Amino acid sequence: MSRFKSIFIALLVLCFIPSINAQTPFTLTGIKSYYPVVEFNTDKIDTKYKEQILNMLIEKSAELGVETKNFSTRSLALIVSYIGVGDTLALKMELLVGENVMRLDTKEEIFVLSYINSRIFVPEELEEELLENSEELLDMFVAQYKEDNL
Numbered sequence: 001m002s003r004f005k006s007i008f009i010a011l012l013v014l015c016f017i018p019s020i021n022a023q024t025p026f027t028l029t030g031i032k033s034y035y036p037v038v039e040f041n042t043d044k045i046d047t048k049y050k051e052q053i054l055n056m057l058i059e060k061s062a063e064l065g066v067e068t069k070n071f072s073t074r075s076l077a078l079i080v081s082y083i084g085v086g087d088t089l090a091l092k093m094e095l096l097v098g099e100n101v102m103r104l105d106t107k108e109e110i111f112v113l114s115y116i117n118s119r120i121f122v123p124e125e126l127e128e129e130l131l132e133n134s135e136e137l138l139d140m141f142v143a144q145y146k147e148d149n150l
Helices: 004-022 048-064 126-148
Strands: 035-039 075-085 086-102 109-121
Touching: 004 086, 035 048, 048 075, 048 126, 086 126, 109 126
Parallel strands: 035 075
Antiparallel strands: 075 086, 086 109
């Protein structure tokens, strides 16, 4: 009986190994277009960085072959805001894909977040770290997109 149990456990582990490598619990399969958006929920960041980050989104999307020029009901958004962590102000960055989907049971159209990745950090050099963290979040998105669309 212990041999059967060992084989069963080994098979169970082998079934879950592919999911261990997943970047996030979300899937980016089949996304061919989205509308890129950058939103700063604070007036403490110069708006010139909004344009730089938007250009990053568009460039990374072009590398993936994702259409960004036309309006789409699906959006890729990078949202930046300040939050209080104790007595410290931290920067919160969220990269997400939001889209309308149809519920199978009720046939009702709802808005869902089909991807989200975020980070919180206390910036020492705001501008430099803002751009670096934006690029890192985008690089993680690109890596998962490539993995999901092999």
